[in-house]
Amino acid sequence: MGIVNVTPDSFSDGGQFLSHEAAIQHAVKLVEQGADIIDVGGESTRPKAVPVSEKEELERVMPVIEALAGRIKVPISIDTLKPAIARAALRAGASIVNDVGANRTDDAMWRIVAETGAGYVLMHMQGTPQTMQLNPVYQDVAGEVEDFFKERLGRLKSAGVQFERVVLDVGIGFGKTLEHNLQLLAGLGRFTNLERPLLLGVSRKSFISKLLGVAAAERLPAALACTVLAAQAGVQMFRTHDVSATVQALRMAEAMAAHK
Numbered sequence: 001m002g003i004v005n006v007t008p009d010s011f012s013d014g015g016q017f018l019s020h021e022a023a024i025q026h027a028v029k030l031v032e033q034g035a036d037i038i039d040v041g042g043e044s045t046r047p048k049a050v051p052v053s054e055k056e057e058l059e060r061v062m063p064v065i066e067a068l069a070g071r072i073k074v075p076i077s078i079d080t081l082k083p084a085i086a087r088a089a090l091r092a093g094a095s096i097v098n099d100v101g102a103n104r105t106d107d108a109m110w111r112i113v114a115e116t117g118a119g120y121v122l123m124h125m126q127g128t129p130q131t132m133q134l135n136p137v138y139q140d141v142a143g144e145v146e147d148f149f150k151e152r153l154g155r156l157k158s159a160g161v162q163f164e165r166v167v168l169d170v171g172i173g174f175g176k177t178l179e180h181n182l183q184l185l186a187g188l189g190r191f192t193n194l195e196r197p198l199l200l201g202v203s204r205k206s207f208i209s210k211l212l213g214v215a216a217a218e219r220l221p222a223a224l225a226c227t228v229l230a231a232q233a234g235v236q237m238f239r240t241h242d243v244s245a246t247v248q249a250l251r252m253a254e255a256m257a258a259h260k
């Protein structure tokens, strides 16, 4: 899953892809590099990011989705917390909702997913993007994330979302300390018991610099290490800025596994 941010406040892309044309071209390039899904987002969910209005978010993402729908052959996912944005994006040709706000209490998003038959990424987050990194606390982070998945899978079913449409994501960095992230990464295998595909996002995330003391621009080697080990633990999808490098790492790991 290649990341296309259409946001001026995103940390890694820093306004680089604000122009719709640049975002579209970036998406096309990621598909050429081997992305199987393009994830388009118009609101940064990085820690302390400022929320954007529905109108602003629509203006950011819709021209990009409309253009990509006629141009790329891989599915488009919409990264949004807002049901109205998801609905508009699905109408315009997106087919997956990447809902990092899956801990919501109202089920408007789920009803849209149910009605449209869209794919749905159920990601765990403790708190909200504004508050999540202030003081995340767990007794047993992997156990609590697993309980969250089970509870939400039940509620999704009640909302009419088919089990087969759902992908699970532990939400690295979303209300988690370095220690929590490492415990989740080390324990990814347990989530395969839930019998849904797993998605993981470690690309350029700050926990890498917290562990290694490297600059933000130097996080790729550690992200690739996480990716390969996570693939061996059963993760099937990776959300990344660095599609070419990620595809190479996964292909090499697959070739080695095939020669065992």
Ligand code: 8Y7
Residues within 6 Å of the ligand: 041, 045, 046, 079, 098, 099, 100, 121, 123, 169, 171, 172, 199, 200, 201, 202, 203, 204, 205, 239
């Ligand atoms: C993730 C994500 C972000 C993630 C899923 C960033 C939108 C922060 N991270 N979606 N989104 N999983 N499913 O650093 O880990 O890219 S935004």
